[in-house]
Amino acid sequence: MNQTVFKLDEVSYAYPQSEPVLSNISLEIVAGERLSILGANGCGKSTLLKILAGLLFPQSGTFTAFGKKVEREHFKGNLSTVYHRRIGFVFQDSEAQLFCSTVYEELAFGPLQFGLPKDTIRKRIDELSSILDIEKLLEKPPFHLSGGEKKKVAIGSVLILNPDVLVLDEPASSLDPRSQTWLLHLLQSLGKAGKTLIFATHDLDLVPHVSDRAILFDEDHTIAADLPVKTLLKDPKLLKQVNLVDEHYHTHPWDFQED
Numbered sequence: 001m002n003q004t005v006f007k008l009d010e011v012s013y014a015y016p017q018s019e020p021v022l023s024n025i026s027l028e029i030v031a032g033e034r035l036s037i038l039g040a041n042g043c044g045k046s047t048l049l050k051i052l053a054g055l056l057f058p059q060s061g062t063f064t065a066f067g068k069k070v071e072r073e074h075f076k077g078n079l080s081t082v083y084h085r086r087i088g089f090v091f092q093d094s095e096a097q098l099f100c101s102t103v104y105e106e107l108a109f110g111p112l113q114f115g116l117p118k119d120t121i122r123k124r125i126d127e128l129s130s131i132l133d134i135e136k137l138l139e140k141p142p143f144h145l146s147g148g149e150k151k152k153v154a155i156g157s158v159l160i161l162n163p164d165v166l167v168l169d170e171p172a173s174s175l176d177p178r179s180q181t182w183l184l185h186l187l188q189s190l191g192k193a194g195k196t197l198i199f200a201t202h203d204l205d206l207v208p209h210v211s212d213r214a215i216l217f218d219e220d221h222t223i224a225a226d227l228p229v230k231t232l233l234k235d236p237k238l239l240k241q242v243n244l245v246d247e248h249y250h251t252h253p254w255d256f257q258e259d
């Protein structure tokens, strides 16, 4: 049986002076799963991903990762470092993630924090920048890049540490069609390599190609459904209920053939 990576038991979260944006969420995610998190704007997808990534902590309920309870008071020093090495998080807004003066430094930042030798880092950056097709950007400041280029660098700064789990918030946003296809292939190869992939998206075209299971959030911040993607895409009533398609939706255009 696959190892449980994350387990949430009746987890709730509210930002200061706000109503809960996650209400009694129970969820289990096992190693190697490919899971998409779907729902209307503001339903709590990013908040859930930030909890999984160890950036926010639930106010009630229990959250465990790799069998260990994750709580703010225990989550300091070494534990936090080990956690962030195993679980990579790609922010919805790439600018929130990029802060170094060149793309090379950005990619090198994580490995340097973990004490990797400079030669190893250079080799990893060479390999990764070729996979990401960003070799020509390495000496540029990240803030001079286009939205899609920033997204690639943000993904690179996470992949460079080779995490077991990738948590991606709207990974396809700001990518042009060619780069979206590139992302799709990248996520598929990471899935084949056994990585656990969890991502939030509004892009229903991407979902069947890179995930097997979907969690749907309702606008009341609860989970409306947790089901196989193939079942979801045949259920227009459910898709409409959670605002993923509009009233003009009649049939789905997706191709279910295995890629």
Ligand SMILES: Nc1ncnc2c1ncn2[C@@H]1O[C@H](COP(=O)(O)OP(=O)(O)OP(=O)(O)O)[C@@H](O)[C@H]1O
Pocket: 015, 016, 018, 021, 039, 040, 041, 042, 043, 044, 045, 046, 047, 048, 092, 200
């Ligand atoms: N730092 C914050 N402080 C206060 N409220 C916040 C904060 N971040 C998010 N929220 C609110 O929490 C709710 C859930 O936000 P979240 O970003 O999790 O939604 P989402 O489902 O990812 O939305 P989208 O699809 O638009 O990205 C929203 O109403 C949002 O305004």
